[in-house]
Amino acid sequence: MIPSARISAAIEVLADIAARRRPAGEALKDWGLGHRFAGSGDRAAIAGLVYDTLRRRASAAHVMGSETPRALVLGMLAVMRGLDAAAIAALCSGERFAPSPLSPEEQARLAAPDLSGAPPFVQGDYPQWLHASLRHVFAADAAEEGRALAARAPLDLRVNTLKAEPDAARAALAHLHPEPGRFSPLALRIVLDAEGKAPPVSAEPAFLKGEVEVQDEGSQIAAILARPAPGEQVLDLCAGAGGKTLEFAALMDNKGQIYAYDADIRRLKPLHERVARAGVRNVQVRSPRGAEDVLGDLEGRMDLVLVDAPCTGTGTWRRNPDAKWRVRPGALAQRIAEQAKVLEQAAHYVRPGGRLAYVTCSLLDEENGAQVRALLAKRSDFHPIAPTDAALALGAQGAALAAAALTSREGLLMTPRRTGTDGFFVSVLRREG
Numbered sequence: 350m351i352p353s354a355r356i357s358a359a360i361e362v363l364a365d366i367a368a369r370r371r372p373a374g375e376a377l378k379d380w381g382l383g384h385r386f387a388g389s390g391d392r393a394a395i396a397g398l399v400y401d402t403l404r405r406r407a408s409a410a411h412v413m414g415s416e417t418p419r420a421l422v423l424g425m426l427a428v429m430r431g432l433d434a435a436a437i438a439a440l441c442s443g444e445r446f447a448p449s450p451l452s453p454e455e456q457a458r459l460a461a462p463d464l465s466g467a468p469p470f471v472q473g474d475y476p477q478w479l480h481a482s483l484r485h486v487f488a489a490d491a492a493e494e495g496r497a498l499a500a501r502a503p504l505d506l507r508v509n510t511l512k513a514e515p516d517a518a519r520a521a522l523a524h525l526h527p528e529p530g531r532f533s534p535l536a537l538r539i540v541l542d543a544e545g546k547a548p549p550v551s552a553e554p555a556f557l558k559g560e561v562e563v564q565d566e567g568s569q570i571a572a573i574l575a576r577p578a579p580g581e582q583v584l585d586l587c588a589g590a591g592g593k594t595l596e597f598a599a600l601m602d603n604k605g606q607i608y609a610y611d612a613d614i615r616r617l618k619p620l621h622e623r624v625a626r627a628g629v630r631n632v633q634v635r636s637p638r639g640a641e642d643v644l645g646d647l648e649g650r651m652d653l654v655l656v657d658a659p660c661t662g663t664g665t666w667r668r669n670p671d672a673k674w675r676v677r678p679g680a681l682a683q684r685i686a687e688q689a690k691v692l693e694q695a696a697h698y699v700r701p702g703g704r705l706a707y708v709t710c711s712l713l714d715e716e717n718g719a720q721v722r723a724l725l726a727k728r729s730d731f732h733p734i735a736p737t738d739a740a741l742a743l744g745a746q747g748a749a750l751a752a753a754a755l756t757s758r759e760g761l762l763m764t765p766r767r768t769g770t771d772g773f774f775v776s777v778l779r780r781e782g
């Protein structure tokens with residue numbers, strides 16, 4: 350497909366998303382099924398156009414003065430990809446599969462794409478209803494934080510030290526040009542190509558042998574800050590597919606015991622295969638069984654309990670630009686209720702003198718500091734570890750992380766703008782001995 354035909358296809362997919370209010374992934378899949386002549390390169394390029402448009406939807410609409418799928422794609426080409434009006438006009442020739450030629454108004458708007466007078470939620474490309482919450486956290490920086498969240502994310506890998514040293518893993522993946530992480534000693538970062546397409550890492554021998562896992566550097570840091578130590582008894586209460594469970598096992602050098610639990614048994618499913626591939630031997634998966642209390646024997650016994658809480662995922666908008674516009678106030682309220690419940694439950698498992706690590710991939714204080722404050726109000730035997738001290742678990746890079754992140758009494762917030770990671774909040778609490 351020629352570039353202009355890909356643009357027409359992206360407009361078509363965005364029209365489908367708008368008309369049927371469906372997730373972008375589904376609309377792209379359907380488009381592929383209906384256009385089997387399109388090769389994998391075409392599909393990836395069209396997906397890149399669609400996701401980039403969702404990343405910059407508000408600012409593209411502002412520049413074009415319209416929210417039609419065509420306006421959004423043309424606006425995105427200007428604000429995100431930096432194309433000038435002449436380059437966009439050349440793509441819109443009206444020939445065969447190309448979009449129709451630019452109108453005089455489109456020409457004029459694309460010739461001077463100006464966002465300077467736009468409100469912060471437009472400049473930062475996030476939903477207006479979240480502005481008060483983001484301004485509460487970031488004050489005058491909300492638009493800039495939003496802008497960083499609207500950029501593309503790199504592909505981060507975590508070296509599994511049970512199987513490989515970071516230098517050896519980097520050498521094995523040299524053809525992908527990985528760079529070491531900025532803060533995590535376990536991170537390798539791969540910058541994506543111009544269209545945002547990630548290399549198929551899961552087909553790499555290093556991945557198949559369990560030497561590397563795909564994991565954002567912020568998620569890696571969150572697990573390190575919880576400071577799991579070899580020999581400890583650890584409960585990962587919201588283990589999901591086990592991203593942090595596997596990292597804990599490596600940080601504990603396979604010594605001690607990790608209990609991995611999740612309220613949703615389906616989410617735990619991939620963990621069994623991942624544990625085997627990673628050479629992890631100290632994980633016991635505790636699956637929910639109806640009304641049975643499968644964690645009762647762990648009460649008051651854990652050195653460390655991790656709550657990697659269900660949240661709105663506002664910190665992962667770089668990876669899920671679609672989710673950014675789909676999140677609703679009702680979902681936020683529901684997550685807040687779940688977090689309060691799971692955090693209170695988690696406290697029961699911590700032994701006197703043990704730690705509770707609370708992690709979200711959200712930027713909102715409602716899901717972060719406020720939850721910690723609510724727990725502290727109920728449990729006077731828990732006290733926050735100062736984020737600057739918790740960050741020292743990173744070793745030499747600890748002070749740099751604490752300086753780059755946004756810190757509060759309750760914890761530390763990483764963001765794409767500040768730390769170059771996904772948005773992650775980490776709070777580590779100690780129970781009195």
Ligand SMILES: C[S@@+](CC[C@H](N)C(=O)[O-])C[C@H]1O[C@@H](n2cnc3c(N)ncnc32)[C@H](O)[C@@H]1O
Binds near residue numbers: 593610660690
């Ligand atoms: C952010 S995800 C976990 C991601 C995972 N820890 C990782 O690193 O790959 C949050 C998980 O919490 C689970 N969850 C929600 N409510 C829960 C509860 N009350 N108890 C345990 N798990 C819960 C969800 O099913 C979901 O898998």
